[in-house]
Every structure is written in structure tokens, then in C-alpha cells.
Amino acid sequence: MNLITAIKLYVEKMCNESGPGMKTILLDKETTSIISMAFSQSDMLQREVFLFERLDSGRSNERMKNLKCIVFIRPTKQNIQLLADELRSPKYGAYFIYFSNIIPRTDIKYLAECDESESVREVKEVYADYLCVNPNLFSLNINSSMHRLNWLPDALGRTVQGVLAVLLSLKLNPVIRYRAGSVVSQTLAKQIYEQICKESSLFDFSRTHENGAAPPLLLILDRRDDPVTPLLHQWTYQAMVHELLNIHNNRVDLSNIPGIPKDYRELVLSGDQDEFYGNNMYANFGEIGSTIKNLMEEFQRKAKDHKKVESIADMKNFIETYPQFKKMSGTVQKHLCIMGELSALTTKRNLFEVSELEQEVACKAEHSAQLQRIRKIIADERISVDDAIKLVALYALRYERHANCDTSSLLQIIKTRGGKTAIVPSLIEYAGTHMRQGEIFNLVRISDAVKLTRNLIKGLKGVENVFTQHTPLLKETLEEVFKGRELDPMYPAINSELVPFRRPPQEVVVFIIGGATYEEALAVHQLNNAGYKVILGGTTIHNSESFINEVLNATDGMQFKHTKTMLKYISSDNY
Structure with missing residues (x-):
């Protein structure tokens, strides 16, 4: 896998x-x-x-x-x-x-x-026929999959082909389950099943479940069930780079950043081609800072050693180790460039403060206190308008049906700062409580939220450990799958003839319509380290900006039914 x-x-x-x-x-x-x-x-x-x-x-x-x-x-x-x-x-x-x-x-x-x-x-x-981002993560690079909350025909066709290719390359003929109540999930499941039946000879793999094991599972999910995960600031290395600098096809463009050396204006971030990145992509911001510091110290020590070329033996040793020395030099420089920019953006945008509040809204129900803090922070000119909008969006999702929900007044503050207020009502239409299958905010372990801390990493001034108590819905869902829980009510099977097995599947491919995230890839990585076999894919890999664009495209031209009270606060030029 x-x-x-x-x-x-x-x-x-x-x-x-x-x-x-x-x-x-x-x-x-x-x-x-x-x-x-x-x-x-x-x-x-x-x-x-x-x-x-x-x-x-x-x-x-x-x-x-x-x-x-x-x-x-x-x-x-x-x-x-x-x-x-x-x-x-x-x-x-x-x-x-x-x-x-x-x-x-x-x-x-x-x-x-x-x-x-x-x-x-x-x-x-x-x-x-898919883009392998990580060993357990793939993307189809479809940045916009829906219009008016229905499949775009080209996106649907490409998705069917991409998922079929993943199944064929892994030699899987799975049970296909989809999110109940999601028309786009059911449509994709049906078309994949029809193609598997049409090309039955290609999918005639040895069926391990005939010997007692459960067949593999293809689980088709809808991004609208969890709109919170793509909105949160990320703090593991790979996810943070994507959130703040944008990773496209495992490449990061730094050409617009002043002072970046010419050779480092476009950097490749591939765990398969960069051993340091492969070992640290899931490390948090504080840990990666310490690791790079240690790597830099090791490089400086080796550089000092290389200056002592005094004999034929020294020269021979230098020539033999030069390729590794040069490679290490490039690795240090590359990741220092990235970490330097991440650190600068974190400070400039006050992301520790913003992220702490994001996590509390996502993980703790304290309406009155959070409303006051959000009002204060989104009015602060030091906080970017985009970060302020995401805070309001998280508040609107969490407290949509709260008796004292005051999203409209928060939108007024965004409006005075020139922000795109239309994002919030679009998000509610896209993934409000009327769209979600379950209540994502009830999944939170309150005890985890209380433990929110900032731990300074010793020896690396100014770098703090991260806020990671939020758990994506995907992790909870996969834990239910591997416990062998009954899935039919929430995730019915399109090919029920393969389902009379009570044992949990050994191999699972998850596909998220509307895009996956690197936080979810981290959850899959953790499950795989625990002995499970999971592959995650999505129409794209989102950061918060690309997710918001997907939401706006998916709801473009719709008559909004669930956000009428907000619309009067939004000027026509913003909407």
C-alpha cells in the first residue's frame, strides 16, 4: 500500500x-x-x-x-x-x-x-493516473469539483478515472461505501462500481476475503461533513508549508520573497527525494526548528573539518565525502530558507494568538467568552483580514444554531476592514448543519482542549510548540471502521454482495470529494504507524485559501436558503 x-x-x-x-x-x-x-x-x-x-x-x-x-x-x-x-x-x-x-x-x-x-x-x-504526494496520499489536482453543489461533469469523469487507477495499481477490488445523504458521494460510488463491473477482468484479483479475511474498503467521503479541518492553521512541517507558502506538485515557489538565493527560488519537497524532509514532514514547528538547528551544527562541524586538508590522506578523504557534504549543504540551506520564511510569517501575522483562538473555537464550547475574543482580535489591524475571516467562519459553523449567535455583527467588522464577507454565508450553505451528516463539534474531547499550552523548545529562541488538540473527523471515522462497527446507516455499500463480513477491512482507501488536507494525511500516517493500512486521496490537497475558493465556486450562482439573516449585512460589491 x-x-x-x-x-x-x-x-x-x-x-x-x-x-x-x-x-x-x-x-x-x-x-x-x-x-x-x-x-x-x-x-x-x-x-x-x-x-x-x-x-x-x-x-x-x-x-x-x-x-x-x-x-x-x-x-x-x-x-x-x-x-x-x-x-x-x-x-x-x-x-x-x-x-x-x-x-x-x-x-x-x-x-x-x-x-x-x-x-x-x-x-x-x-x-x-494520479499524483503521489506521499506514500499514503494522492491528489487529482481538481481545484474545483462542484458547481451549485453538484458535480462538474469533467471533474466527475477525472475522479472516476483517478480512483480506478489507484485501485488497479494497488490491486484492490473493494467494497465501495459512500456517505449517506451525499448525492455527489453516491454518484461517484455508482460510476466507479459500474466501471469495475464493465472491466471485471482487470479487477479479477485473488480474493483474500474468500479465506476468511474481509475485502478491502473504498470509503467515499464528502468534504462538507468536516469544513473545520481545512480552515485551521496547521503546525506540522508539511502542512504548515502548504498553508503559508503553498505546495504544488511537491514544489514550493519562493521567487517572490526578497533575499532568497537564486538557486532556492523553487524548492522540491519530496519525502522520497529528500531524506530530511521525509523524516520530518510530520514533525511540529518547534521540533523541526530544533532538528534544523542540530543539522546546521553538524554541517558547521563537518565544514570545519573539511577546512583541515593538510595531507594527501586528507585530500582523498575530502574528495570521497564531497558529494555527501555538498548534499548536506544544500539540505541545510533549503530548509533554512523555508523555516526562515515560516518563522517570519508566523510573527508577522500573530499566528500563535490566532491559532490558539481557532483551536478553542473548534474544540471548546464557550460562546460568550469566544465571541468577545473574536470581536477584539478581528478588529486588530495587526491581524490579517484573511485570518480574521477564517475566525468568523469557524464561529459561524460552530454557533450557527446557538440562540445568541452573532455572526452578522462580526461580518460588519470584516466589512469595515474591506474583507470578503461573502465567504461566510457561502460556507454555511456549503457545509452548515443542514449539510453535515453528524455534529463535528461533539467529537471534541474537552479535557484535551483544557490542556492547551505553549512549550518553548530549548535552544531555539522564538520557536514554540504547536496547538494540535483538534482531531479531524476522518480519524474518528477510520477508528470506527477498524473497530468493526456497523457502517451501513451512515456509509451504505453500493456493492452489497461483498459485505456479509463482520470483520473489519485490512486495507482501506479513503477518497474525499472536495479535497483532503495534510492534517488528515497526518492522521492516516499515525494509523499506519499503528499497524493499519490506509491510503488517503482527494480531488485536491487543500490549504485554507484553496478550500475557501472551492466553497465559493461550489456555491456560485445559488440562491441561499440558510443564511438570509446574514445577507443584509453584506454589500453587493462583496457578495
């Missing part, structure tokens, strides 16, 4: 089947990202892939008949036509074609007719 390993095996297969010798690889926009998130360019060079080209970037007249061409593309209509044009006038000597998902026979026949020079040596399907 390792997604990065699954993608790597497919790419290794492509490189090996094309035989020895120099190769080029022809990609589309999405498969370029799929490859780059699993392999570095130097990794591909070691596999004799020396040239990377895009199928959709226009053709050159140069012929390179001495090169073999690996074609790795998604089986879209546009790609089929572009590949057909390539085969009619082949640029390379031989083509080894791999589609990232199931391709219709009619398209294969069409391509065969276009291959008049008979330059195609292989045509195969490899089910690498």
Missing part, C-alpha cells in the same frame, strides 16, 4: 521494456507532474531517459531516428489525436506507448491505422 512505489514500478517497467540505449519520453501536462513527483531528473537520466518532451507543445521538424520514444500520456481524446498526428509522421525510430488508464479499443484501432510506418513496438495500459 505505497503509492510512490506503485508509480515507480510502472515507470521502471516502461524504461525496461523499451530496452537499452538512449531514450526520450513524450508526456502530456498531467503525466509530466505524475513522473516528476515520483522521480527526479537525475533518476530518469540513470534510466537512459535523456530528453523530455510534451506531446502538446508543438512539433519540430528535426528527426531523431536513432532514439527510442517512450510515450506516457492520459487516454484523452485530445491526446489520442495528437499521438495520431505524431505516428503519421514519426520523429523517432521506435515508439513504446503507455496510457495512464483504461483506453477504449476503438482508440487503439485508430492509432494502429495511423501507424503506417509501423514504428510502434508496444501499446499498454499502466494505471499511474
